[in-house]
Amino acid sequence: MTITETIDSSFTHSNNTYTVTDKKEDYLLKTIRIPKKEAFSYAFLGGMWYSKNKFKLSFDDISLPYPFTTYYTIKILDKTIHDKHCRSAIYVKMPVCIIQLEKTCYLIEFDPVIKLNNQDVFPFIHLIEKTDSYEVSFYLSTTYTIKQKKSAWLGRGKKTTANHDIKPDDSFTFNTTITEYDSWEQAILSQAKKNLKTKHHDSLTNNPKKVFTNAKNALWRSYDHKRGTFIQLPWRKSPGFTFGNSSYSLLSYEAIRLDYFSKWYQDTKDEDLNNWTNKLHDLFLNPALHTIPKKQGKGIIWYNMTTLTQKGLAGYFYMDTGYSGYPGGQATIDFHLLNYLLRKPNEEMKQLVNRSLQYILSTQQDEGSWPMAIKQEGILKFRPEKLQNVTSYGGTAESVRALLKGYTCFNDESMKDAALKGLQFLQDNNPICYNGLRDIGICEPEAFSAVSIINAFLDAYEQTNEETQLSMAKTYATYTLPWIYQWNSSNLAFFYNFHPISYSITPRLSPYETAWVISTYHRLNQHLKKDFWNQLNKELFNHVTSWISETGGLSEGIFPTGLTGFHRLPMEQTFATVELMNSAQTLCTNPITPNKKNEKQSKSKSVQLKKKGKTLLVLKENNPLFTVDASQAKITSINTASLSDIGISFSFYGSNTKRLKRKIKQRLRGNIGKFVIGAGDARYAITGVKGPELSEDIHLDLFKNQIISSELVIQSDNTAQINCRSSVHILTINLSCSIVQQSVIVDMNITIKVNDHDLPTDQQILFPVIGAKPLKTLKNSIYFKGFSLTGDISTLVQTDSFTAINQTLASNWTHAGICKKTYTITIPLPKKQEKIT
Structure with a gap:
C-alpha cells in the first residue's frame, strides 16, 4: 500500500x-x-x-x-x-x-x-x-x-x-x-x-541586562514591606491588585523568589535583592503558613496561598477548597527552600522542609506518581473531579526534584528511592503530559509539566551521571517543541511563543511559560552543547520581551482581539516578571552587576550646608544657591531659576481618601472576612475581569498639606537627610551636594514608604513636581531656566502651571509599598568673573 x-x-x-x-x-x-x-x-x-x-x-x-x-x-x-x-x-x-x-x-x-x-x-x-x-x-x-x-x-x-x-x-x-x-x-x-x-535573528533585540533591571524595578509594584511578601497580580494600568481582597501572595512563588534573589545577590551585590531575601526568609518561618495533614499524610503541609489579616499573613489552600496541591505546591516550595539553604543555612527552616518532605514521601502513589491534589480541610469544592484520583505529571516531577535535593541535604535513602521511582513513572519515549495546571481540563494534554520533567531528569543526571536520564530530558524537551507557535496569520504574530495548553485557554500567548522554558533549554544545552537550542532561546527571548509592559513587568497571558491583533491581560503577574528576570539572567553573556554610580566629589569646601529651623540652605561663599523647606518637603528656591510657589515638591492625590471604607475592610481582614470583602469581585462573573479606569486628568494634592511631622538632619559637610511623615506616607530624602565642572550637583535619593494597607486604587502620584516650564528634554534630562533635572523622566507630564513625573505606576501605592527614585539637579554656576546675586 x-x-x-x-x-x-x-x-x-x-x-x-x-x-x-x-x-x-x-x-x-x-x-x-x-x-x-x-x-x-x-x-x-x-x-x-x-x-x-x-x-x-x-x-x-x-x-x-x-x-x-x-x-x-x-x-x-x-x-x-x-x-x-x-x-x-x-x-x-x-x-x-x-x-x-x-x-x-x-x-x-x-x-x-x-x-x-x-x-x-x-x-x-x-x-x-x-x-x-x-x-x-x-x-x-x-x-x-x-x-x-x-x-x-x-x-x-x-x-x-x-x-x-x-x-x-x-x-x-x-x-x-x-x-x-x-x-x-x-x-x-x-x-x-x-x-x-x-x-532566526543573529542577535537579541533587547538587552538582557536592561530587561533584568527594568523587571526588578517592576517588582516594587508588588512588594509589601510590612509583610515581607510580593502580592500577585498588580493591575497593569493603575495601582492596586486583582483579587487582592481575598488572595494575597502565592507561597510557592515566594520560595522561588527566595531562591532566585539569594542567588542573584551573590552575583550582583544588589542590596534590594538582599533585603528582599531576608524578608522572604522570615516569611517561611511564620507558623501561620503551614499546617499538619488533617486527612492523609505525615509531616507538615505548606499552605499554597496567603491572605492579609489584621495581625499579618495567614495561609490557606487555593480558593479555600482545602486542596493541598502538588503542581506549584509542596515540592516546589521545598526544592527552592533547599537551594536557598545551601547559600544561607538555617536550622529551623531546614527542619520545616524535612517535615514537608515527609508529607511528600507519605503521599506517593504505588506506581511512583503523585496525585494532583489531596483535600485536607475546607468545605468549598474547587472542582467536581476527585483530584486525589488524578495523577499530575508536573507535580510528580516537582516532587522528584524536591526529594533528590532532600537526599543530598538529609542523606535519607528513602527520599532517593522515592525520587527514582517517580522518574521511572515519567520515563516514556512517547510522552503525553497531564494535570500540571489547576485551571485547565483534567486529562487535557499539556506541556507545562514537561518543563518540570526536563529539570527533574537533569537533576537526576547531574547526581547519577546516567545517560538514560539525559536522554529522557532531551525527549521531553523535544516534546515541548511543537507547543511553540510556528506560524503567523495576517494580523496575529504567534511565531516563537511557547503556549503549553492544548485547548482550554487557547489561542493565547504565554509569556511566563516562554520565559520559563528559556532557562530550561539553556540548562539542557549545558550538556547537549547544540547551537540549535541557543538560537531557539534567542528567538523565544526576542518574542517574550516584546510583551513587556511599560513598567518593565510581564502579563501572564496575551490574548487575541478577534483575529485583528493581541491584547494583554489587564494585570501583570509577579511570578511572570521574576521568571522574565531569570531568562534575562540566563542569556547574559557577562554577569549582571549593579550600575556603578558616577563618582562625584564627596566633599566640597566651596559648598556649605546650613540649617535654619527646618530650612536647609545650600551656600557657596555664603551666597544661597538653593533652599529646601523640610516642613513642606519642597525645594523652595534655586538661585538662577524662576520657580512658582510649587517649587520642586511631591503630590499624593487620592492617597488618604475613603478612610472609613479602608478601616472597615481592615477590620474584616482574615480567613473568614476575606469572603465578605472579596464578594465585590463576584461582578467579574458577568463583566469579566477588568482593571480600574483611571482619569486622564492630572491632579495635584501637594504633600506639604498632608505632613504631620518633619525632620531635617545635616549629616556632613555636604549631605543632609529630610524625613517627613503623613498619616499614610513616610518620605525620606537623602541629599548630597558637590561642585563638578562649574556646576552644583544635588543628588536626591528618595524613598517613600506606604505605611498602611487597602489605600484607594484611584490615586495619582507625581514627583518631582516642578513649578516651571521646561525649555527642552533630552534623553533622561529636563532643562529649565537655571537648572536641569536628570533621572527617570519616561512618564513626563506637562501642564500650563507645572512639570512633573507621573509615578503612579512606579510602585505599590495601595498595600504598604516602597518607592525608590534617584534624581539629580544640576545648577550651572556663573562664570568666575560674574558676581552671584
Missing part, C-alpha cells in the same frame, strides 16, 4: 493552488491516507491533540468545568462536516501531524491558515482510523460558529456565525507535505530546525 490523497471535486488543483468551481458550505481540501503497515504507537497535532491509543480527534475525556470554560477571548467551535467531528486549526502550535508507527514516523506539515479574498480562514481538521489506513482530512468551511468576549478571565461570551463568501473562480493556496522519518523526535527536531533557519 502507498500514501494516497483525495481532493474535493469542487476544486481544480494545480501546484497547491485551489480554484473553486462550485459553491457550497464545506469543501474537502485534502484527505491523506497513511497505510496501516505497522502497529500504531503515538500521534499528535502539534500542541493541539495527543494520543497513544486511538487515532481520533475526540475530546470527550477532557473535564473542564466553570469557571475554567471562561478563560478565552475567541473560540472557533468544533463542527461536524459530512458526519465527521472536526476542529479548527487555530488551536495548533507547530502545524504538523505526527503519526508514529512501530518503526516509521510520518510528519504531515500543513498550512494552518488560508488567505482567501483578503481574509484569514482556518481549515478544519478530522482524524480517523480506518480498517487499512489512518486518515487526516482538511476542510475549508464557509460557515462556522465563533464564540468571543472582551475579557479573557470570566465574563460571558457571545456566539456569532462566521461567513466567508466563496464564489466560483476564487482561488487560494493550501500546502501539505509528507516526510518519512524513523522517529517522532527526529521528525520534530528536523522541522524545528528548518523553521528556525527561516526565522
Whole structure:
C-alpha cells in the first residue's frame, strides 16, 4: 500500500493552488491516507491533540468545568462536516501531524491558515482510523460558529456565525507535505530546525541586562514591606491588585523568589535583592503558613496561598477548597527552600522542609506518581473531579526534584528511592503530559509539566551521571517543541511563543511559560552543547520581551482581539516578571552587576550646608544657591531659576481618601472576612475581569498639606537627610551636594514608604513636581531656566502651571509599598568673573 490523497471535486488543483468551481458550505481540501503497515504507537497535532491509543480527534475525556470554560477571548467551535467531528486549526502550535508507527514516523506539515479574498480562514481538521489506513482530512468551511468576549478571565461570551463568501473562480493556496522519518523526535527536531533557519535573528533585540533591571524595578509594584511578601497580580494600568481582597501572595512563588534573589545577590551585590531575601526568609518561618495533614499524610503541609489579616499573613489552600496541591505546591516550595539553604543555612527552616518532605514521601502513589491534589480541610469544592484520583505529571516531577535535593541535604535513602521511582513513572519515549495546571481540563494534554520533567531528569543526571536520564530530558524537551507557535496569520504574530495548553485557554500567548522554558533549554544545552537550542532561546527571548509592559513587568497571558491583533491581560503577574528576570539572567553573556554610580566629589569646601529651623540652605561663599523647606518637603528656591510657589515638591492625590471604607475592610481582614470583602469581585462573573479606569486628568494634592511631622538632619559637610511623615506616607530624602565642572550637583535619593494597607486604587502620584516650564528634554534630562533635572523622566507630564513625573505606576501605592527614585539637579554656576546675586 502507498500514501494516497483525495481532493474535493469542487476544486481544480494545480501546484497547491485551489480554484473553486462550485459553491457550497464545506469543501474537502485534502484527505491523506497513511497505510496501516505497522502497529500504531503515538500521534499528535502539534500542541493541539495527543494520543497513544486511538487515532481520533475526540475530546470527550477532557473535564473542564466553570469557571475554567471562561478563560478565552475567541473560540472557533468544533463542527461536524459530512458526519465527521472536526476542529479548527487555530488551536495548533507547530502545524504538523505526527503519526508514529512501530518503526516509521510520518510528519504531515500543513498550512494552518488560508488567505482567501483578503481574509484569514482556518481549515478544519478530522482524524480517523480506518480498517487499512489512518486518515487526516482538511476542510475549508464557509460557515462556522465563533464564540468571543472582551475579557479573557470570566465574563460571558457571545456566539456569532462566521461567513466567508466563496464564489466560483476564487482561488487560494493550501500546502501539505509528507516526510518519512524513523522517529517522532527526529521528525520534530528536523522541522524545528528548518523553521528556525527561516526565522532566526543573529542577535537579541533587547538587552538582557536592561530587561533584568527594568523587571526588578517592576517588582516594587508588588512588594509589601510590612509583610515581607510580593502580592500577585498588580493591575497593569493603575495601582492596586486583582483579587487582592481575598488572595494575597502565592507561597510557592515566594520560595522561588527566595531562591532566585539569594542567588542573584551573590552575583550582583544588589542590596534590594538582599533585603528582599531576608524578608522572604522570615516569611517561611511564620507558623501561620503551614499546617499538619488533617486527612492523609505525615509531616507538615505548606499552605499554597496567603491572605492579609489584621495581625499579618495567614495561609490557606487555593480558593479555600482545602486542596493541598502538588503542581506549584509542596515540592516546589521545598526544592527552592533547599537551594536557598545551601547559600544561607538555617536550622529551623531546614527542619520545616524535612517535615514537608515527609508529607511528600507519605503521599506517593504505588506506581511512583503523585496525585494532583489531596483535600485536607475546607468545605468549598474547587472542582467536581476527585483530584486525589488524578495523577499530575508536573507535580510528580516537582516532587522528584524536591526529594533528590532532600537526599543530598538529609542523606535519607528513602527520599532517593522515592525520587527514582517517580522518574521511572515519567520515563516514556512517547510522552503525553497531564494535570500540571489547576485551571485547565483534567486529562487535557499539556506541556507545562514537561518543563518540570526536563529539570527533574537533569537533576537526576547531574547526581547519577546516567545517560538514560539525559536522554529522557532531551525527549521531553523535544516534546515541548511543537507547543511553540510556528506560524503567523495576517494580523496575529504567534511565531516563537511557547503556549503549553492544548485547548482550554487557547489561542493565547504565554509569556511566563516562554520565559520559563528559556532557562530550561539553556540548562539542557549545558550538556547537549547544540547551537540549535541557543538560537531557539534567542528567538523565544526576542518574542517574550516584546510583551513587556511599560513598567518593565510581564502579563501572564496575551490574548487575541478577534483575529485583528493581541491584547494583554489587564494585570501583570509577579511570578511572570521574576521568571522574565531569570531568562534575562540566563542569556547574559557577562554577569549582571549593579550600575556603578558616577563618582562625584564627596566633599566640597566651596559648598556649605546650613540649617535654619527646618530650612536647609545650600551656600557657596555664603551666597544661597538653593533652599529646601523640610516642613513642606519642597525645594523652595534655586538661585538662577524662576520657580512658582510649587517649587520642586511631591503630590499624593487620592492617597488618604475613603478612610472609613479602608478601616472597615481592615477590620474584616482574615480567613473568614476575606469572603465578605472579596464578594465585590463576584461582578467579574458577568463583566469579566477588568482593571480600574483611571482619569486622564492630572491632579495635584501637594504633600506639604498632608505632613504631620518633619525632620531635617545635616549629616556632613555636604549631605543632609529630610524625613517627613503623613498619616499614610513616610518620605525620606537623602541629599548630597558637590561642585563638578562649574556646576552644583544635588543628588536626591528618595524613598517613600506606604505605611498602611487597602489605600484607594484611584490615586495619582507625581514627583518631582516642578513649578516651571521646561525649555527642552533630552534623553533622561529636563532643562529649565537655571537648572536641569536628570533621572527617570519616561512618564513626563506637562501642564500650563507645572512639570512633573507621573509615578503612579512606579510602585505599590495601595498595600504598604516602597518607592525608590534617584534624581539629580544640576545648577550651572556663573562664570568666575560674574558676581552671584
